[in-house]
Amino acid sequence: MVSSKEIRKKYLEFFKDRGHAVIPSASLVPENDPTTLFTGSGMQPLLPYLLGEKHPLGNKLANSQKCFRAGDIEEVGDNRHTTFFEMLGNWSLGADSNFKEEQLSLLFEFLTKEIGLDHSRLSVTVFAGDKSTGIPKDEESAVIWKKLFGKDAKVFEYGVEKNWWSRAGAPDNMPAGEPGGPDSEVFYDFGTSHDSRFGKECHPNCDCGRFMEITNSVFMEYQKQDDGSFAKLKQRNVDFGGGLERIVAAANNAPNIYDIDIFQKVISGVLSSAGVIHDSSETIPESNYPLGPIGNNITREESVRAMRIIADHMRATVFLMADGVIPSNADRGYVVRRLIRRATRFADKLGLKPGTLSSLALPVQEHYGELYVELKEHGGEIQEEIAKEEARFRETLERGLKEFGALISLGQSSFTGKNEFNLYQSHGFPKDVMKDLAEERGFVFDEVGFDREFKKHQELSRTAVAGRFQGGLADHSLETTKLHTAHHLLLGALRKVLGEHVHQKGSNITAERLRMDFSHPKKLAADELKKVENLVNEKIREDLEMAREEMSREEATQLGAEMEFGKKYGDTVSVYLARSKEGNVFSKEFCGGPHVENTGELGSFRILKEEAVSSGIRRIRASLQ
Ligand code: SER
Secondary structure: OOOHHHHHHHHHHHHHHOOOEEOOOOOOOOOOOOOOOOOOOOOHHHHHHHOOOOOOOOOEEEEEEEEEOHHHHHHOOOOOOOOEEEEEEEEEEOOOOOHHHHHHHHHHHHHHHHOOOOHHHEEEEEEOOEOOOOEOOOHHHHHHHHHHHHHHOOEEEEOHHHHEEEOOOOHHHOOOOOEEEEEEEEEEEOOOOOOHHHOOOOOOOOOOOOEEEEEEEEEEEEEEOOOOOEEEEEEEEEEEEEEHHHHHHHHOOOOOHHHOHHHHHHHHHHHHHOOOOOOOOOOOOHHHOOOOOOOOOOOHHHHHHHHHHHHHHHHHHHHHHHOOOOOOOOHHHHHHHHHHHHHHHHHHHHOOOOOOHHHHHHHHHHHHOOOOHHHHHOHHHHHHHHHHHHHHHHHHHHHHHHHHHHHHHHOHHHOOHHHHHHHHHHHOOOHHHHHHHHHHOOOOOOHHHHHHHHHHHHHHHOOOOOOOOOOOOOOHHHHHHHHHHHHHHHHHHHHHHHOOOOOEEEEEEOOOOEEEEEEOOOOOOHHHHHHHHHHHHHHHHOOOEEEEEEEEHHHHHHHOOEOOOOOOOOOEEEEEEEEOOOOOEEEEEEOOOOOOOEHHHHOOEEEEEEEEEEOOEEEEEEEEO
16 A cells, blocks of 8 residues: 555655755644634645745745535545645646646646656546636636547536636636636546436536545636626646545555545554454455444445445544644534534444544554654654543533423423524534434424524624635535525426416525525415425435536527526526436526435425515525424
């Protein structure tokens, strides 16, 4: 197994030998940047230099940057997502016009010669162009890649949702002044078989786990203007980032990043604490992972997910704490609290002894201590803090259980959103634990009520620092994506229940709720609302696939795909179909995404309000629980 230390070293030396100054990693807590809670990419600390300030070490830089993305917390558990990761970066600030050629050739040399990745396993993607901003297709990168790979070249094109990079995501989401640009990614093909739950055909950006994005070269040369248009930045920049853990997995041809050295060390720590004898010199087979406390078995799949979550969350916790983030109820502190609480819940699922988590800090500190000395400097404190937080959480659970017992003895009528939320707020008793326990005892947990209270509270306490950028506290992304999919189902249901005259006239989706304006001449009756709500829930239960298809605008119109009046669409459009396994299409809409893969992920759908907007236009607000 090639080690992560070796790959990191090779990378930094490679770029150093080619004129890049190696700079240290910045802290996970950003300095002078109120827009985001955590450093989530290598470019973040370099923003002033990408905008034109001179960097003291010159215009070519490289490093390995500690990154944390809270927005990925729910994704952890598959073969490649983590909250914390190291991003190998390189930058050319104020580059010449041949910046693409230079960057892509260096990268090709690094990947194929320096670390020896097999050509035939690599695919690349380039920007397809974007009609609404007028930013052209990146023909140049495609030509360069074809030259580098020769007859092996596998070059794919994607639009703004995949091949455009800025801190805020797609061009539409960028605030004025924000730099961004088209990017070109490299994917490693593990050759595993395609999982059809993720779509009909596999392709580099498919989420089935066969392909893994390993690097991203951003050609940062645009800036959003006050009027929403895009102009060239005053300098051209290369902003490259590659996930170290993923590159190490590729270098070992290991289709799962949890097989690489660092995670194996943490997993070995978990197994030792559980008294499982294993050979830690080899990749530990997943069949060795515990299956829960006796009498309460979990499936193999759940066990693997739990182990990955624990390994990820504990590594992230150690790094965050080493940068001074300690558990609390606000902002960054809350994120660490959440990591430890989640890890505790999953440790319980595996049947680990209470108190195990703090012992997992040590393998992390030992593995990284030489390079990231802060992990060692705060060694004992970190372990103590983790132990304290786990213990605090267990006390909370215990206290909460007592209060919860009182709700139980009062019966179903005490399960109101207010009571439940009070229990959560005063004792930190987690919603999912409460819900599990209530349901085990045959009570219906009022989730709608709980969420309503939660939202009220959140609105009051939201601070400016809860950044809207990708690196920020963006748990929002998954919630918003789910509501986006629910939005499609809602339009489909309205058209089925009320008739084909219903078309979308406007929409707004936040992490908490969706809002849709649509054409309909009169107020909806209570039974119509109920029918619509039930139909959406039925489609959720049917677990329809959200299939994305690209086609010409004409084809999409002929197909009868819904489009929102007044919105501009390009010549090639993407259409999302909510489709059953038998191929029955419930909804089809012009849409750029993102969506969940299957509607089964949405939970339960509730209409909160129906009202008039103007003559002939109604508005529905709805949420998911
Ligand atoms: N900033 C880009 C990214 O995060 C490349 O480093 O992917």
